[in-house]
Amino acid sequence: MKILVAARAFLPARQDYALLPRTWKGDLVAGVTVGIVALPLALAFGVSSGAGAASGLITAVIAGVIAAVFGGSNIQVSGPTGAMVVVLGPVIAAHGLGALAAVSVLAGVIVVAAGLLKLGRVVTLLPWPVIEGFTVGIAVIIFLQQVPAAFGAKPGPSSNAVISAIQAIGTVSPASVLAPVAVVTLVAVIMVASPRIHPRIPGSLIAIIIATVAAQFLDLPVTRIGALPDSLPAPMMPSLDLATITALAGSAATIAALAAIESLLSARVGASISDTGPYDADRELLGQGLASVASGFFGGMPATGAIARTAVNIRSGGRTRLAAITHALVLLAVVYLATGPVSRIPLAALAGVLMVTATRMVSLKTLRSVIGSTRADTVVFFVTALITVSFDLIEAVEIGIAAAAFFALRALVRSSGVHREEIPGPVHEGDEHIAVFRLDGALFFAAAERVLERVSAIRNVDVVIIRMSQLQILDATGARTITDIVQALERRGITVLIKGIQERHLRLVTQVGVLDSLRHHKHLFTELTPAVEHARSHVARAASARTAHNPGKNPQPVQPQATLQTPTLKED
Structure with missing residues (x-):
């Protein structure tokens, strides 16, 4: 009986859609809005990871539906994210594109296991300076990863984003730079100006459309996305023999840890700014893990909850899981109806979208808050950010937590x-x-x-x-x-x-x-x-x-001894 009760807590329930009779119109509008916003991001993240635009689109569709139905948040929107791209790129470079499906499934299984083991609340142990340093580091990496495409060059051979960007710049000629840089600049200007005209204008989508039309009309020498599938591929079980599992185990664990951290942080932020009630951390892990497994079966990438798209969902009126499901269906319609126009989008336009997105990930107000808090928190913030950019995301989180623990321990010692x-x-x-x-x-x-x-x-x-x-x-x-x-x-x-x-x-x-x-x-x-x-x-x-x-000295008066009893211990 206890097992059945525990299992029921992880399954979709009618309560998930309790608000639907009152909110379905707003959910549909929010879903369409988020789908429009997510389209250029899905394409850009797919290309940036090395998996291809089609993989990013497939991930947004498959993972978006599975995570919405099985996850623990009513307003979370899931799909490919910048942080996952940062980790996935070196994996594809080292093991080839064929490892993508296998590592997605393996990472998903690990996240599912974490949810079933009720490890969801572990994310609450992450200190705020570590989270902010991690976010800033990811933003820097995403921006640097777009530098080659922005200059019309191939990425450098180094797996480090800083070194790779420098290597790519060193290979370009002044003449070949003009067209892609112009496209990036156009996209950035439109995305920055759009919110000032109206906050609900999908600036990234408009920028992509204008940049694509301009590139076609002017016949600019810029690289395009290329052919995309006009339907979803049939699901296929990836090869998971012992050699493959052994080779990808470390990468899968890293991806799983990142997926869990980012998804739970996004769900927590979503719950704090919406009125849809709390989220179930353990069920959210289960849903995100199943989403990555399903994405891997269709040739997609590992998925996570996306903070930016979740925030857009809430601001657009989304209150139930119908909004996230609708967002995935909008992207599915693109796969079947609009792959031709999408294939002509310049890669430089996607690079511009991600550069602006990365810039927006860094809040100057938050930076001032962290740096102006305490010296220890400032050190933890910068250490986490620098290690994220220079070495590895998970190592950055681990070292950031260790640094925060050291300073907390020192403060505790001083207070004692x-x-x-x-x-x-x-x-x-x-x-x-x-x-x-x-x-x-x-x-x-x-x-x-x-x-x-x-x-x-x-x-x-x-x-x-x-x-x-x-x-x-x-x-x-x-x-x-x-x-x-x-x-x-x-x-x-x-x-x-x-x-x-x-x-x-x-x-x-x-x-x-x-x-x-x-x-x-x-x-x-x-x-x-x-x-x-x-x-x-x-x-x-x-x-x-x-x-x-010493008999020569005067005796001291003796005080009467207090009457003692064996006490009952209590606080006073």
Whole structure:
């Protein structure tokens, strides 16, 4: 029964379309709008990855439908994205175009498994500076990848986008550059000007149409997309023998991680700016994984949720999955009805679309927010961005998380500490022989040594009271450190009293031996006042003992010993 309930949570349900009777008109309009916006992007991403324009179009159609039906978001729009292009390009260059279908299926299976294992919430652990640095790095790579097409050249042999762009520029002649650069400039001007005329004008599509017509009319010497299939290919299972799986396993894992991260981030952003309710992270992974598997069967690319297209969907009135399904059907109509005109689109026009898209991915307001936050977050942001551009996307995320964890750990260590306090209330004779230490914040492996050194260095006291009621975080190393402190002080003849162990720390301190290290079980207190009274009685007895050994000195008055009971532990 539990298995059936768990399985039902991953399946499409009537609730997915609960708003449809009221929103279907808006969903259809939004779907058509997103389809128009997605067409040039699908073509451009396909070409830029090396898979071809047809592959990008097929991915947008197949993955767009599957992810919309099986995913965990009501307004997510999926398809080929710039981040996936960045990862997929080197894979195709290294293993050939024949590896595309296999790596799509393998990556999809990994994402499906992540969803079934309920790993969807892991993305919430990504720090904001890492996400922004990752986004900026991807934007830079996408822009640089378009440089060869923008100059009418072939990409350089290097797999690094920066080096490849420089190599491509070095091969062009001034005469051959004029036409493609003019097309790119025309596209960019139209895309930048369109929103200022009206925010809903599909600037990228209009720019593509005008650039294509101009190139045809003027007979410009620019490379075109070329022939496209006028129907979807029949689904085919890619070859997945052991040798292929072994060769592509690493690439598939990288693509799967990227697909999961980008899809969940897009779904989270979509949920935050829409009124369609929360998204199901685990079901979203299942839907995106199935979309990549299906795309691979039809010769397409791995798919992810697309933040830009999802935002367009929401702004255009999309509220249910019908909008994303409609967007895919619009692109399907292009495959069957308009492949002729599409085949004449200049590659430089697509390069211009992606250059403007990459530029728009970088928000100056967000950059100022990150850089103006803290020094640590600024470092994490730039480290992630630089590694994304210079090396590898997944490595960039991993190193960015590691850097963020380091700075968070350092901040936690700085916030933790041990403070010597004055004894509250009127001063009694002999109080100078009592030291009260308060443990604050966190006592764990990174901060334990500093606390040990501070408390163990105390001199000229008879009693040490350790207050633990303000201690928020305690691990085994921290608990062992308290044990070492108690044992070190007791060996020197200093009585140790512990006050305020919290209930959540009691099992740990008992297991590690903190309580056993105390001289007497009555040296454990829940309140400070009885602990101080007990400490004063110890000081008085110690003073009497010193007087007995030095009869010439006046005896110190002995304070009455406080009545002690074994306490019930609680926070104070």
